Amino acid sequence: MTVPEFVCFRFTDAERRIFRKRVRPQPSVWAAQNIVVQDGPFAGSRLRMDVTPYMPGIIDTLYQPGVEEVGVCASPQISKSELLFASLFYSMEFFPGPKLVAMPDEDTLTRAVEKKLLPRIRGSATLRRLFYRYAKGAFELTDGSPVYLASSQSPAQRASVTVMHEFLDEIDLYRQLAGQGAPITEFEERTISYGHKRKILKISKPMGDETSAIWIFVTIDCDELRRWQVPCSACGTVQIMHEDHVVVLEHCKDPREIKRRKLGRYKCPHCGYLWTDHARNQAVARGEWIADEPVLRPRAVGFHLPALVSPFVSLSEFAADKLTAENSDDDRVKRDYANGRCAKPFKAIALDTKEETVLSRRAMWLPAKTVPVEAVALTCGIDVQMDSFWFSVLAWGREMQSWLVDYGQLRTWEDVMGLVHGTRYPVLGRDGSTLGIWRAGIDSGGNKTKHEILTRTEEVYSWCRARGDGRLFPIKGRSRDYHVNVSWTTIDKLPHSGRPIPGGLQLYLLDVNSLKRLLYKRLRQDAKQPMLLHGQTGEDYARHLAAERLVKDRAGNYVWEQLSDTNHLLDATMIAHACADDSWTPSLSYLLEQEHEETTKPRETPRPDADDRGSILAAAASRASAILANR
Structure with missing residues (x-):
């Protein structure tokens, strides 16, 4: 049988469609x-x-x-x-x-x-x-x-x-x-x-510091890192938008007003032209991806996209967050701005506060147990030990600057209640004016007591229930970082359903790592919200605050290293900071806004002095707590 040299096949139209190579569109x-x-x-x-x-x-x-x-x-x-x-x-x-x-x-x-x-x-x-x-x-x-x-x-x-x-x-x-x-x-x-x-x-x-997985990948592991480069509408210069060139009109310092009046602009570093949101969006629409160091046939490519190039984020929102971060010593605020707006890791620094550094923050013009005239509220932190209580009292200004007013050691619960509810400190330069403690937090650690009948935790809960009076609150530190400095939970619950009892005791949980960093940064000379000490602050207080330091471990993580067991006043001062933190509900900043509204309303009575301010803040706090209880 002879086999032909060529064999011809004829495909149907349907077969041709199946065998035809599919074209992939872009x-x-x-x-x-x-x-x-x-x-x-x-x-x-x-x-x-x-x-x-x-x-x-x-x-x-x-x-x-x-x-x-x-x-x-x-x-x-x-x-x-x-x-x-x-x-x-x-x-x-x-x-x-x-x-x-x-x-x-x-x-x-x-x-x-x-x-x-x-x-x-x-x-x-x-x-x-x-x-x-x-x-x-x-x-x-x-x-x-x-x-x-x-x-x-x-x-x-x-x-x-x-x-x-x-x-x-x-x-x-x-x-x-x-x-x-x-x-x-x-x-x-x-x-x-x-x-x-x-x-x-x-x-x-990106989350956190330079150990961010996505940041390491795009900057180190990738062959190329590409950034969105845009041309200026005025001079045509192609550039990478940078957060340093975000400015605010009229030198406004109020983040809320910046957002409300749309005062944020982007200033071209080449010609000085101020971009509005519309001009920014036009520039972004004409942009292109350009690699920092181009590679022929890259295998891995990284892209960096900050909020500056997003049409969904206004320049005023960006500028307001930038101003807030620049005026804060809170690492959490700075980190959120770096991670969320700039899409960059937050570069943390080691903190090592020595005794001489602490003592250098003394304000010699401020006597002990005296409140500066700029202060609007006092907070108190109490660290509980087996046989005593260490306390620290801070005065707070409207811009969250603070002053150490008093510190020391107490022996009995009656002494604690006398400090929290009965002590009033004179206001410097105002004869007869005094200010009492507005909010106090007490550590509810589980140390045993001398009589070993109740633990310190049970004692703290019992005293706060009986005589807290909306001023003294139990505190507990978190074992790991949390997304806010202060959060709370109701520990009094119904036995069967487990639901919180309305008006029950609230336990406040603290991100100790973040609050200690905030405290140490406020003791620095370049602090935006500085903490000063009264003129008679002694070496004993400095020794307590210098008992710990923040260092980088072998894995590159920042951890607290305890140098001494004598750190009770450090914990007490940290708790006093927590009582004024913006994440405490209701916060001091919120209550000051309420007080401002009360005092600016047309009324026949004069503006309250320091004696009355505490009652106004307490009334505002009561209203806010009632709202939270009804939610």
Whole structure:
């Protein structure tokens, strides 16, 4: 049998469509045509790339040949979620194969899937065609590809799967638990089998200091770091927008007024032209991604996106937050501004307060147990020991400057109650005017007492219930950092339901690490909200405050090192700071605003002096507490 040299096949039109190589459109173009926004101001419309002109460059870079990893270090309100979902949906359409979406915890994952991911799939005809079914932990596409859903806190969800494309959201919130491995590393290991075909997208706001995972990735691990550079509307100079060039009109120093009157501007460093929000948005629309040090065929690319380039954040909001951070000694305020607005890590510093440094803060013009005329309220912190109580009394000004008025050691509970409820300090330069303690916090540590019948915790709770009178509150330090300096919980609860009893005793929880840092920074010469000591402050007080220092350990983390066991006045002063902190509800700042409103109303009576101010603050605090109790 003779075999012909050539064999001809004729394909049908349907077969030709199947075998024809599929053309992949540019990812940003496909996303704009097929994704329908489900929430926010543009809900119901197609994904608008003109609103966030920096987004197309990131999506297109991720799917360029040779690029395996992309990291985005960005502020909130920059459309990070839309960026992640658009990248995922493009992968679902054009790259058959297993995929993985990871979130910081189970609650965040469930909320993101049910409130964002699935509604976007159902809202688009193209995406509905791709979707087959959803089950807990994954959903399946019509081509058979699985999309795994994982929480960084679950080792089981990080193991036993191999994926081609990964989408990791808010990686700085991936906590490494003891004995359970490093979540980011384990997620990356899931893609090893796919070699050069893998794609990994990491998106996050930087959290904390230079150890931020996303900051390390985009600045060190990536081959390129790209920034959004924009041209000035006046001189045309292309530049990277920097927070140092954000200015305020009329030299306004009130953050609320800056926001209300829209006084924030961006000053071009080349021509001095002041950009409004409209001018900023026009400049951002004409911007482009430019690498600091371009690399030929990069494998990993990082992007930096501060809030300055976001159309959703006004320059006035940015300027107000900048001013607040500059005028505060609170590391938490400065960190939130650096992380949230500038998309940069907060550079913490070691704090080592020596005895001579503490004593140098003495104001020789201020006698002991005397209140400066600028003071508006007194707070007291009490540290409880087995056989005594150490206390510190601070006076506070309207700008949160403070003065040490009194300190010492008490022996009995009656002495404590006499200090909190019965002691009034004279006001310097005002004959006959006195000021009593407005708010006091007492440590509820569990030390034993001499009689060993009740613990100190039980004693503190009992005395605060019986004679706190809205002035003395139990305090407890947190074992780890928290997102606010002061929070509270009601410890008196109903026996069966466990619900808080209305009007029950409230326990205030302190972020000790943050409050000590704040105290030490206020003792520095360059403090924005300085703390001064009365002229007779002795070496005993300085010795207590110099008993600890903040140092960097081998892992690069800042930790408190205790140099001496004699640190009771340090704890007492820290508690007195907490009583005036803005996170205490109601805060001193809020009550001062209420007092200002009361005293500026038209009335026949004169403005209250120091004797009456305490009653006005107490009345305002009572009204605020009643509102909280009714919520």
